Amino acid sequence: MKAEARIGLILLLTPLLLWLSLLIVIPHIDMFLVSLRERVGVGEYRISPANYLTFLTEPLYLRTFARTAIMAMLATLITLLIAFPVSYYIAKMARGRTRSALFLLCLVPFWVSELVRTFGWMILLRETGLISTLLQWAGLADQPVEMLYNDAAIMVGLVYTSMLFMVVPLVTTLESLPDEVIEAGYDLGGTNVSVMREIVIPHATPGIVSGCIVVFMLSLGNYLTPTMLGGKDSLWFTELIYSQFIVRFNWELGAAFGFLLLLLSSLIVWGMLRLTGHTLERTMG
Amino acid sequence: MTQRKAVASSTFALTLAVLAVPASADTLRLLTWGGYAPENVVAKFEEETGHTVEVTLSNNEEMIAKLRATGGGGFDLAQPSQDRIAGPQEEFGIYKPIDLSKIDTSLFIPSMLEATKANTTVGGEIYGVPHVWGTSGLVVNTAAAPGVKDYTDLCAPEVAGKVSYRLKRPTLIGFAFAMGEDPFAAYGDEAAYTEIMDKVEAKLIECKPGVKTYWSGGDELMNLVRSGEVVASMAWDTGGWKLNADNPDITFVAPASGALGWVDTFVLPAKGKADDVAYEWINFVMRPEIAAMITEAAGNFTASKGADEYAADDLKARYQASFPPEALDNIKWYPPVPAGLEAIEGGVLDRVKAAN
Numbered sequence: 001m002k003a004e005a006r007i008g009l010i011l012l013l014t015p016l017l018l019w020l021s022l023l024i025v026i027p028h029i030d031m032f033l034v035s036l037r038e039r040v041g042v043g044e045y046r047i048s049p050a051n052y053l054t055f056l057t058e059p060l061y062l063r064t065f066a067r068t069a070i071m072a073m074l075a076t077l078i079t080l081l082i083a084f085p086v087s088y089y090i091a092k093m094a095r096g097r098t099r100s101a102l103f104l105l106c107l108v109p110f111w112v113s114e115l116v117r118t119f120g121w122m123i124l125l126r127e128t129g130l131i132s133t134l135l136q137w138a139g140l141a142d143q144p145v146e147m148l149y150n151d152a153a154i155m156v157g158l159v160y161t162s163m164l165f166m167v168v169p170l171v172t173t174l175e176s177l178p179d180e181v182i183e184a185g186y187d188l189g190g191t192n193v194s195v196m197r198e199i200v201i202p203h204a205t206p207g208i209v210s211g212c213i214v215v216f217m218l219s220l221g222n223y224l225t226p227t228m229l230g231g232k233d234s235l236w237f238t239e240l241i242y243s244q245f246i247v248r249f250n251w252e253l254g255a256a257f258g259f260l261l262l263l264l265s266s267l268i269v270w271g272m273l274r275l276t277g278h279t280l281e282r283t284m285g
Numbered sequence: 286m287t288q289r290k291a292v293a294s295s296t297f298a299l300t301l302a303v304l305a306v307p308a309s310a311d312t313l314r315l316l317t318w319g320g321y322a323p324e325n326v327v328a329k330f331e332e333e334t335g336h337t338v339e340v341t342l343s344n345n346e347e348m349i350a351k352l353r354a355t356g357g358g359g360f361d362l363a364q365p366s367q368d369r370i371a372g373p374q375e376e377f378g379i380y381k382p383i384d385l386s387k388i389d390t391s392l393f394i395p396s397m398l399e400a401t402k403a404n405t406t407v408g409g410e411i412y413g414v415p416h417v418w419g420t421s422g423l424v425v426n427t428a429a430a431p432g433v434k435d436y437t438d439l440c441a442p443e444v445a446g447k448v449s450y451r452l453k454r455p456t457l458i459g460f461a462f463a464m465g466e467d468p469f470a471a472y473g474d475e476a477a478y479t480e481i482m483d484k485v486e487a488k489l490i491e492c493k494p495g496v497k498t499y500w501s502g503g504d505e506l507m508n509l510v511r512s513g514e515v516v517a518s519m520a521w522d523t524g525g526w527k528l529n530a531d532n533p534d535i536t537f538v539a540p541a542s543g544a545l546g547w548v549d550t551f552v553l554p555a556k557g558k559a560d561d562v563a564y565e566w567i568n569f570v571m572r573p574e575i576a577a578m579i580t581e582a583a584g585n586f587t588a589s590k591g592a593d594e595y596a597a598d599d600l601k602a603r604y605q606a607s608f609p610p611e612a613l614d615n616i617k618w619y620p621p622v623p624a625g626l627e628a629i630e631g632g633v634l635d636r637v638k639a640a641n
Contacts, residue, residue: 042375042376060636128512232496232498240635249346249349
């Protein structure tokens with residue numbers, strides 16, 4: 001009977017283990033080995049940390065990474081600021097059909113691919129686009145306005161793309177907060193601000209933290225949005241990795257960049273958790 | 286007991302089914318550019334031979350990256366440009382030699398076939414035969430930007446904010462020629478090439494404020510020029526001719542320092558499984574009447590002898606307007622890119638992209 005149970009467990013785990021080892025662990029080991037190679041001549045390689053040193057000694061790559069990380073953090077913050085009131089309304093104030101409808105509205109944009117959504121933003125923001133034309137028609141601008149190809153456009157795209165991933169965990173945690181607790185807060189003489197600060201936000205913290213981690217990682221690893229909306233100044237770290245692999249045939253440096261991205265982003269998430277006094281176990285558990 | 290065995294064996298069978306990719310010899314997996322295998326040509330080939338053709342669209346860099354990732358597997362026939370065959374072959378060994386006896390060489394324009402053979406020879410073996418050729422130069426709205434005659438004119442203050450180009454190697458090469466350098470002559474000399482690229486880098490950084498955006502796909506460029514947001518850009522000849530059909534002011538201009546000429550080829554990936562079908566396809570599409578169908582779809586002329594006679598008159602007229610005889614003689618054909626040169630160019634492109 002015990003043996004049966006063990007076989008069952010093994011069979012249940014097999015797909016997951018196969019998935020993890022074949023598609024994630026083994027490619028990463030291979031990638032790590034590639035990142036340690038240095039090209040010395042046609043088809044000749046030797047093992048060296050040269051690719052990692054390139055990252056550290058070339059200010060361009062460091063700057064790009066810093067820029068990407070800061071923009072991703074900013075995007076996370078803006079997403080949180082926009083998503084929190086929305087989630088609060090959906091979870092606590094809206095009732096019945098309105099609530100489902102609102103939640104559905106958040107979901108609908110994700111039924112089309114990210115590419116289509118980004119193209120949508122391009123149509124709106126470009127010089128001959130909808131917003132520019134409207135502004136001219138309303139007399140607010142006397143010539144076409146270019147709103148595409150700058151950092152603000154990237155930010156708009158990133159926030160829009162990650163909104164759902166913030167709203168869902170927030171709504172879930174806020175829903176689990178009983179209305180009576182909030183009422184009790186008011187009964188005991190709490191103001192809007194103090195109830196929010198003492199009751200709602202502490203309760204929603206796991207949702208906020210997990211939402212922030214997901215949005216940060218998604219923004220940091222995004223490729224499409226920064227390249228398409230950012231134009232000539234869109235420097236993004238994933239873009240560097242892509243161009244090393246595909247355009248420059250320099251897999252060694254690309255692999256090193258990939259590893260550094262994994263390492264540094266994990267480090268940032270860990271540091272942020274420590275800074276705010278949380279641990280991953282408590283958030284996820 | 287038997288039940289457990291059944292579960293185990295079915296798991297095993299499932300794993301096998303996932304791992305074993307069925308390979309059919311009658312399927313031609315073609316890795317090519319948009320327009321090079323139009324549906325009507327594929328349908329005709331399938332009808333005539335009974336084979337099926339699976340087309341995957343790509344570009345030079347992605348083709349090489351894809352073949353490198355699999356060691357030359359996954360496709361039976363690929364179409365990189367002739368200058369990108371010798372380098373990757375030496376470095377990664379992703380192609381196999383072409384057996385010219387299986388190709389009807391009388392279908393090719395002899396001079397083009399010989400030039401491609403010479404450029405794609407590695408270790409005495411020939412790796413490529415020519416298919417489609419064309420040039421890159423400038424697409425200009427002649428009404429809005431009459432002053433743009435060469436690559437460096439894209440930096441002129443009159444067109445600031447209304448120009449675009451790709452941040453890729455053709456731009457570096459084009460600017461180098463327009464600045465009076467000869468990058469092709471420096472291909473074999475890394476120090477001299479680096480020096481030229483440094484000058485180009487300085488120029489491109491100086492020009493950056495006037496650039497609207499760096500385009501990355503043909504359709505993106507078409508939109509920019511069609512909407513009037515961009516009045517002058519580096520582009521392929523066919524892009525200019527297509528736009529010319531919509532707006533007669535816009536056309537392809539061969540730059541004063543010379544348009545850059547490319548030839549896309551046929552190569553056999555090292556682990557291709559349907560070489561005979563690949564040869565059949567080559568011989569099929571090089572027939573003049575079929576080549577003309579490809580010219581109609583892609584907009585570019587082919588290396589097929591006698592296909593010009595079938596080409597549409599308006600395309601011929603645009604081609605002649607863009608290429609007077611002296612411009613035709615001035616085309617700079619890409620020589621094979623030595624392995625390792627991309628790293629120098631890559632550094633330049635990264636720094637230009639990062640500059641403010």
